[in-house]
Amino acid sequence: MAKPNKTLTIIGIIFLAIGLTLAIIGFANFFKSLGSDKKPTLFWCSFVGIPVIVAGGVCLSLGLKHKISQHILNQSAPLLSKSIKIAVDAAQNATMVCECGQENAAANAYCTACGKQISIVCGNCNSVLPVHSVYCSHCGNKL
Ligand SMILES: [Zn+2]
Ligand SMILES: [Zn+2]
Secondary structure, three states: OHHHHHHHHHHHHHHHHHHHHHHHHHHHHHHHHHOOOOOOOOOHHHHHHHHHHHHHHHHHHHHHHHHHHHHHHHHHHHHHHHHHHHHHHHHHHOEEEOOOOOEEEOOOOEOOOOOOEOEEEOOOOOOEEEOOOOEOOOOOOEO
């Protein structure tokens, strides 16, 4: 698998180099001719160069695709799973202290120690909110 990818990458780099050179020659010639009466004789180089750059870019991206996606995956997978774990932990560890002093999970509707209602549900967005909330912290709905 590594061989065709490498070939594509090399072809892509060569195409990019040729295309860039042609485009630069063409544009340099065009801008040079702007100040003088001479016609831009080499401007066609840009028209040839740009498709060559595009072709080179396609080859390069195809050649590097496997490598890059693998790299991104390797880099982001642990980071992603870590941030998911942190978010899950935070959601699970979110607590609400009842008037009786008992600490309850924030998602609990009633206190586990005294049975008092400790949270209400927003009628607009269904968010679980502390029982004395006046406005929903998620949607701003008046409760
Ligand atoms: Zn309680
Ligand atoms: Zn709401």
